[in-house]
Amino acid sequence: MSAPAPLLALEHVHVGFATDEGVVSAVSDVSLAVNAGEIFGLVGESGCGKTTLAMAAMGLLPHSASVHGAVRFEGRDLVGLPEEDLRRLRGDRISMVFQDPMTSLDPAFPIGDQVAETIRAHRDVDKQQARARALELLAGVGIPEPERRYGDAPHRLSGGMRQRVVIATALANEPALLLADEPTTALDVTIQSQVLDLLRDLRARLRTTIVLITHDLGVIAQICDRVGVMYAGQLVEVAPVADIFRAPRHPYTQALLAALPSQQQEPGTLRVIPGRVPNLVTPPPGCRFAGRCPSVMDVCTTVPPLAHETDAHLIACWLSEATKRAGAPAGAAAGGAA
Amino acid sequence: MSLAVAVAAPPRRSIWRRGILSSRKGRIGFGILVGLLAVAVFAPLIAPHDPNAIDASRILAPPDLTHPFGSDALGRDVLSRVIYAYRVSLGVAVGSTLLAFLVGVPLGLYAGYHGGWVDTAIMRPIDMVLALPAMLLAVALIAVLGPGTNISAIAIAIIYMPILARVVRSSTLVVASQTYIEAARARGTSHRRIIASHVFPNAVGPAIVQATVLMGFALQIEAALSFLGLGAQPPTPSLGSMLADGRDVLTQAPWVEIFPGVAIAITVLAFNFFGDGLRLRLDPRGVAS
Numbered sequence: 001m002s003a004p005a006p007l008l009a010l011e012h013v014h015v016g017f018a019t020d021e022g023v024v025s026a027v028s029d030v031s032l033a034v035n036a037g038e039i040f041g042l043v044g045e046s047g048c049g050k051t052t053l054a055m056a057a058m059g060l061l062p063h064s065a066s067v068h069g070a071v072r073f074e075g076r077d078l079v080g081l082p083e084e085d086l087r088r089l090r091g092d093r094i095s096m097v098f099q100d101p102m103t104s105l106d107p108a109f110p111i112g113d114q115v116a117e118t119i120r121a122h123r124d125v126d127k128q129q130a131r132a133r134a135l136e137l138l139a140g141v142g143i144p145e146p147e148r149r150y151g152d153a154p155h156r157l158s159g160g161m162r163q164r165v166v167i168a169t170a171l172a173n174e175p176a177l178l179l180a181d182e183p184t185t186a187l188d189v190t191i192q193s194q195v196l197d198l199l200r201d202l203r204a205r206l207r208t209t210i211v212l213i214t215h216d217l218g219v220i221a222q223i224c225d226r227v228g229v230m231y232a233g234q235l236v237e238v239a240p241v242a243d244i245f246r247a248p249r250h251p252y253t254q255a256l257l258a259a260l261p262s263q264q265q266e267p268g269t270l271r272v273i274p275g276r277v278p279n280l281v282t283p284p285p286g287c288r289f290a291g292r293c294p295s296v297m298d299v300c301t302t303v304p305p306l307a308h309e310t311d312a313h314l315i316a317c318w319l320s321e322a323t324k325r326a327g328a329p330a331g332a333a334a335g336g337a338a
Numbered sequence: 339m340s341l342a343v344a345v346a347a348p349p350r351r352s353i354w355r356r357g358i359l360s361s362r363k364g365r366i367g368f369g370i371l372v373g374l375l376a377v378a379v380f381a382p383l384i385a386p387h388d389p390n391a392i393d394a395s396r397i398l399a400p401p402d403l404t405h406p407f408g409s410d411a412l413g414r415d416v417l418s419r420v421i422y423a424y425r426v427s428l429g430v431a432v433g434s435t436l437l438a439f440l441v442g443v444p445l446g447l448y449a450g451y452h453g454g455w456v457d458t459a460i461m462r463p464i465d466m467v468l469a470l471p472a473m474l475l476a477v478a479l480i481a482v483l484g485p486g487t488n489i490s491a492i493a494i495a496i497i498y499m500p501i502l503a504r505v506v507r508s509s510t511l512v513v514a515s516q517t518y519i520e521a522a523r524a525r526g527t528s529h530r531r532i533i534a535s536h537v538f539p540n541a542v543g544p545a546i547v548q549a550t551v552l553m554g555f556a557l558q559i560e561a562a563l564s565f566l567g568l569g570a571q572p573p574t575p576s577l578g579s580m581l582a583d584g585r586d587v588l589t590q591a592p593w594v595e596i597f598p599g600v601a602i603a604i605t606v607l608a609f610n611f612f613g614d615g616l617r618l619r620l621d622p623r624g625v626a627s
């Protein structure tokens with residue numbers, strides 16, 4: 001309760017995309033607080049709104065997107081902030097690492113210059129100073145012989161090395177918050193663990209807060225302090241990482257964990273969650289997992305509020321006493337009408 | 339060995355050198371163009387006679403050792419006139435295309451990058467220009483602005499600008515949707531800088547190829563305009579006006595017509611070869627074939 005104000009606080013964030021078929025509700029009423037210094041994992045399957053949420057925090061969503069709610073970063077609401085103010089934050093206080101290092105570096109631009117460019121976009125330094133700092137950063141993320149590598153085009157580097165360059169770029173101005181969107185998905189397992197080690201090391205050295213977006217529960221287990229689980233645009237559960245794996249509470253989280261292949265399992269069989277993700281142009285009222293949930297009830301047509309089951313464990317499911325206490329039955333009609 | 343070279347992507351910065359040297363067509367085109375450019379630049383040193391000196395004793399004289407291309411209806415040396423005509427024709431071809439490039443490429447970049455109403459505001463007027471037949475537009479512009487080489491260069495630039503803007507816009511659309519552009523934005527890079535240092539270098543390739551080929555056509559348009567008396571004005575020799583002169587005496591003295599005609603053909607061919615050579619390097623589909 002008396003904890004310091006969170007570094008990043010999402011308050012009732014909704015994101016809709018205008019399409020030909022109608023408005024896709026990509027993120028629905030997500031509230032979330034990320035504390036300074038932690039590594040927060042955001043997990044969910046493809047298309048569940050993880051990346052959209054990160055892009056909303058960066059102010060990088062396309063014009064077709066409409067954002068409601070508040071994205072508070074260091075106390076300031078970023079939604080509706082003028083483009084120039086957002087530009088000053090991006091790459092300076094908030095940085096982003098993209099999924100595929102093969103495509104997130106400009107092929108026609110020397111790697112060192114991409115790092116230096118980030119510095120010069122925010123700091124009043126000359127070319128030489130920016131270069132010197134970029135070399136330091138490249139060395140800091142483990143690029144061997146940065147002097148020699150500085151002028152290389154991205155295609156001359158391996159995938160792991162490129163992701164290091166991307167991370168060096170993201171860290172150029174020592175941001176308070178690093179949004180890492182599937183930073184290891186495009187990499188093979190050895191490189192993946194190197195990159196995760198690097199992120200952990202950076203957090204220890206620079207106290208950077210990291211939001212790690214992934215669909216890989218293994219990555220979450222390796223590196224995160226807390227986890228938020230998203231399903232079809234809704235945040236369904238938030239808990240310390242140990243709790244999520246030991247005692248998942250939301251039926252979706254339970255199903256997700258049960259679907260992880262284990263060694264006891266019969267070879268050639270994979271457990272799956274029956275059913276499919278709802279169409280987000282016309283999402284079901286209430287809980288969006290209801291259609292696939294084994295314990296679905298009548299009340300599930302009302303949106304379950306995310307509520308504290310314990311101090312650290314939040315859940316949005318009518319099975320939980322906390323949700324029942326938080327969700328006043330009188331508010332039931334409001335969700336369906338919109 | 340040559341296969342390995344083709345598979346390995348070349349470093350971006352040496353693309354011009356490689357683009358020229360890597361294909362035979364490109365080399366031939368480049369070689370001819372450099373030669374022609376030298377002819378145009380050093381015309382006063384190379385030309386054996388004064389291109390405008392009238393010699394009544396040599397009217398329609400056939401080619402001989404002192405006048406290898408013969409003489410025209412006023413007794414002027416055809417070789418010297420062809421050499422000087424290159425100045426005008428290459429000047430107009432290169433100048434007009436450069437002008438079109440300098441105006442069209444930024445417009446295309448801007449329209450493609452920003453999209454939305456910016457795109458519409460820039461591209462709709464451009465499409466309107468594009469819808470008109472090129473030659474008709476040039477003649478109409480000259481009717482308004484008056485004949486002359488500079489005017490025909492501007493007219494050709496106005497015809498070409500929309501073509502280059504369109505080409506750049508479409509390659510910009512592809513580049514602008516790449517993750518590295520989004521990543522540049524996520525680094526806080528300004529739009530202006532993103533366009534200049536990330537979009538432009540990645541999107542300009544097709545426009546350069548197009549511009550090279552257009553230079554060849556520009557030479558033809560200039561020739562056509564001069565042929566119609568709308569371009570270079572007498573006595574300034576231009577390849578087109580020389581064709582017009584030669585037409586009247588085609589049966590008696592074909593050399594007056596043939597040599598400027600061949601000169602046009604060689605130049606256009608050289609531009610096309612050069613463009614093809616560049617395409618091999620700049621367009622990935624070209625590499626595959």
